[in-house]
Amino acid sequence: MSRWEPNARERLVRAAVESFLERGYDEVTVAEITERAGLTKRTFFRHFADKREVLFAGQDILSRTFAEAIAAAPASATPLEAISAALTATETTFGPDHREFARKVQAVVADQSDLRERELLKRAKLRAAMADALRARGVPDPAASLAAEIGGLAFTTGFARWVAPANERGFGEVAREALSELVEATTKLG
Amino acid sequence: MSRWEPNARERLVRAAVESFLERGYDEVTVAEITERAGLTKRTFFRHFADKREVLFAGQDILSRTFAEAIAAAPASATPLEAISAALTATETTFGPDHREFARKVQAVVADQSDLRERELLKRAKLRAAMADALRARGVPDPAASLAAEIGGLAFTTGFARWVAPANERGFGEVAREALSELVEATTKLG
Numbered sequence: 151m152s153r154w155e156p157n158a159r160e161r162l163v164r165a166a167v168e169s170f171l172e173r174g175y176d177e178v179t180v181a182e183i184t185e186r187a188g189l190t191k192r193t194f195f196r197h198f199a200d201k202r203e204v205l206f207a208g209q210d211i212l213s214r215t216f217a218e219a220i221a222a223a224p225a226s227a228t229p230l231e232a233i234s235a236a237l238t239a240t241e242t243t244f245g246p247d248h249r250e251f252a253r254k255v256q257a258v259v260a261d262q263s264d265l266r267e268r269e270l271l272k273r274a275k276l277r278a279a280m281a282d283a284l285r286a287r288g289v290p291d292p293a294a295s296l297a298a299e300i301g302g303l304a305f306t307t308g309f310a311r312w313v314a315p316a317n318e319r320g321f322g323e324v325a326r327e328a329l330s331e332l333v334e335a336t337t338k339l340g
Numbered sequence: 341m342s343r344w345e346p347n348a349r350e351r352l353v354r355a356a357v358e359s360f361l362e363r364g365y366d367e368v369t370v371a372e373i374t375e376r377a378g379l380t381k382r383t384f385f386r387h388f389a390d391k392r393e394v395l396f397a398g399q400d401i402l403s404r405t406f407a408e409a410i411a412a413a414p415a416s417a418t419p420l421e422a423i424s425a426a427l428t429a430t431e432t433t434f435g436p437d438h439r440e441f442a443r444k445v446q447a448v449v450a451d452q453s454d455l456r457e458r459e460l461l462k463r464a465k466l467r468a469a470m471a472d473a474l475r476a477r478g479v480p481d482p483a484a485s486l487a488a489e490i491g492g493l494a495f496t497t498g499f500a501r502w503v504a505p506a507n508e509r510g511f512g513e514v515a516r517e518a519l520s521e522l523v524e525a526t527t528k529l530g
Binding site: 227228229230231267270271274292293295296297299300302303307328331332333335336338339340 | 417418419420421457460461464482483485486487489490492493497518521522523525526528529530
């Protein structure tokens with residue numbers, strides 16, 4: 151018998167988020183998540199260290215997507231053009247059919263201080279991944295760190311606008327808009 | 341008998357850091373810290389939630405110092421001038437006699453991944469405090485968030501330079517130097 155389960159990771163994530171929303175994050179056990187997903191606890195722990203990590207499963211993919219897009223930007227691209235390309239590349243992860251799910255994850259995270267802290271930490275790692283990718287392109291510090299911080303703010307602002315109830319625009323569009331506003335703001339800091 | 345102990349907080353912090361350096365963070369117990377400081381566990385827990393928080397005791401004071409200095413900057417000060425004033429105000433906390441102690445704290449934190457994560461989180465809260473203080477001055481977003489991120493980078497870079505083994509310059513000087521470099525870098529991001 152094969153231990154491979156099709157889409158196990160995604161099934162676990164979706165089952166966990168639905169359970170968290172229905173019964174509250176604190177109340178839900180790993181056993182409940184695996185039962186809902188029709189999978190074993192063994193499979194769960196092959197994919198995640200604990201129930202908290204299920205909510206942040208996408209962040210590692212995101213860090214890789216950002217780093218790869220920055221590396222793949224044309225040699226002539228400025229640091230901010232490379233960041234803009236990375237925000238655009240994120241649309242493969244944050245497509246329109248993912249938005250409703252992302253809203254649910256946000257609702258669970260917003261409700262718990264330890265989950266909000268975990269998110270802050272993951273965002274710090276995302277910025278570090280961007281800064282490293284920029285340095286690998288030959289961008290010196292502090293420009294690499296600074297561009298990564300601006301990219302992180304554009305990501306955070308763009309994400310908040312993307313999951314906002316009334317929004318219908320794509321992630322790339324709102325994130326690039328946020329980046330433009332930040333670039334404009336750099337000229338007004340005195 | 342009075343329960344008030346002179347300098348209890350500072351004595352506990354110093355005893356903890358010396359013990360962490362001598363025996364390793366994981367090995368040291370709260371009982372050991374309080375014995376070294378000549379205080380009770382009861383006193384320890386009036387000041388700190390656990391042994392980890394001892395290492396970050398200064399960060400709340402720092403957030404307040406930053407926020408108050410930003411609030412006290414002249415009405416005519418630009419966002420970056422207010423940030424610069426906050427970095428200068430930090431010299432009351434990071435005086436020359438505090439540098440050797442700060443180096444010890446850094447050595448303990450650098451050695452443990454969960455302490456480094458805690459530090460990232462505290463720095464995120466420091467940036468949030470700066471952004472809030474700027475908004476209270478009427479600085480709109482995204483300028484307030486952006487200036488706070490730049491201030492956070494200046495703080496982190498300045499702190500690393502200040503605790504560097506060979507450094508003899510004051511915290512305010514190295515932090516303002518880092519801020520100037522960041523401002524210069526904003527013009528080269530493309």
